Amino acid sequence: MAKALFLVLHRRDRSPGQRYRHEQYLSFLQASGMGCTFSPLLDEKGDRVFYGQGNVFSKIQVGFKALWRRWKDLQRANKFDLIYIYRDAFFFGTFFEKRLAKKKAKIIYDFDDAIWLMDKNPNQGIFNLLKNPNKTSKIVSLADIVIVGNEYLATYAKQFNQNIKIIPSTIDFSKYIPTPKSKDKICIGWTGSFSTIKHFEIAIPALTVIKEKYSDKVYFKVIGDPSYSNQVLDVKGIKWASETEVEDLSELDIGIMPLPDNEWTRGKCAMKGLQYMALEIPTIMSPVGINSEIIKDGENGFLASSTNEWVNKLVLLIENESARKKLGKAGRKTVEKDYSVEANKDKWLKVFQS
Numbered sequence: 472m473a474k475a476l477f478l479v480l481h482r483r484d485r486s487p488g489q490r491y492r493h494e495q496y497l498s499f500l501q502a503s504g505m506g507c508t509f510s511p512l513l514d515e516k517g518d519r520v521f522y523g524q525g526n527v528f529s530k531i532q533v534g535f536k537a538l539w540r541r542w543k544d545l546q547r548a549n550k551f552d553l554i555y556i557y558r559d560a561f562f563f564g565t566f567f568e569k570r571l572a573k574k575k576a577k578i579i580y581d582f583d584d585a586i587w588l589m590d591k592n593p594n595q596g597i598f599n600l601l602k603n604p605n606k607t608s609k610i611v612s613l614a615d616i617v618i619v620g621n622e623y624l625a626t627y628a629k630q631f632n633q634n635i636k637i638i639p640s641t642i643d644f645s646k647y648i649p650t651p652k653s654k655d656k657i658c659i660g661w662t663g664s665f666s667t668i669k670h671f672e673i674a675i676p677a678l679t680v681i682k683e684k685y686s687d688k689v690y691f692k693v694i695g696d697p698s699y700s701n702q703v704l705d706v707k708g709i710k711w712a713s714e715t716e717v718e719d720l721s722e723l724d725i726g727i728m729p730l731p732d733n734e735w736t737r738g739k740c741a742m743k744g745l746q747y748m749a750l751e752i753p754t755i756m757s758p759v760g761i762n763s764e765i766i767k768d769g770e771n772g773f774l775a776s777s778t779n780e781w782v783n784k785l786v787l788l789i790e791n792e793s794a795r796k797k798l799g800k801a802g803r804k805t806v807e808k809d810y811s812v813e814a815n816k817d818k819w820l821k822v823f824q825s
């Protein structure tokens with residue numbers, strides 16, 4: 472039986488990126504004869520410290536603990552046939568990737584964002600100075616095969632490695648089951664995190680117009696940043712939790728994914744949009760990156776750029792229940808055909824078996 476070591480940042484079911492990339496395929500890979508060993512850098516306690524504010528000394532301790540964990544992984548690397556690396560093996564540098572590349576195990580490198588660009592976390596303070604986004608190209612060049620989430624990421628990776636496989640981030644249909652809605656008010660919602668709430672705010676001008684036009688007929692829901700609030704929209708963010716994720720999303724009548732158009736966002740894999748669509752929630756996205764591939768405007772969702780476009784398409788969905796249902800069902804079919812676990816599991820298996 473072939474054996475694979477998964478080098479990741481977070482423990483299981485902690486990171487949306489990990490869940491929608493490799494975690495939901497682990498049981499399938501194991502059932503196909505692959506031995507899978509999971510090695511996260513951060514445990515639950517270290518996670519709280521590392522992403523919390525201040526406490527530099529404790530963060531240094533967490534860093535040394537993570538360093539020791541990866542050192543042990545390096546020592547046992549020859550016991551595996553494959554080393555899967557999601558984004559990077561360690562917080563900074565390519566020390567481990569360079570040495571793993573000299574082991575007998577083949578390296579599978581996977582990323583789903585434009586991580587070669589600098590993305591700073593405000594809670595990590597001076598640790599941001601240690602980040603070197605240029606290391607992405609080095610890791611790509613060291614890998615035996617590279618998996619990316621879309622064509623934009625593949626174009627970047629092909630500069631440094633020709634063995635590139637595009638596999639989109641996907642939805643597990645066994646968990647994403649649409650629920651019927653029967654209520655008087657229309658819920659317009661967004662899901663994300665404290666680091667992406669700035670993207671939600673792009674839609675504020677349009678949502679303000681909607682609030683003024685419909686008053687109490689509509690309400691808003693923000694999932695992922697419990698510190699967020701907006702008095703004009705009368706909305707307070709709620710915490711994201713994997714246990715209640717589908718239930719929280721199911722309340723939405725309309726899902727939105729506003730984005731600025733820049734290098735970072737063009738690398739996004741449209742995960743929140745796919746989540747809405749899988750639950751038959753009619754979806755409006757900014758026409759950025761892969762969003763324009765997923766959405767056929769007016770057929771399985773809407774694309775909107777200007778404030779007027781956002782307002783007009785929100786109005787159409789608010790006032791037309793049949794349009795909401797039609798787009799919702801078409802959206803789910805799109806996800807089932809191209810962006811579901813079932814549609815992509817053989818692609819993952821082929822990469823690991825090749």
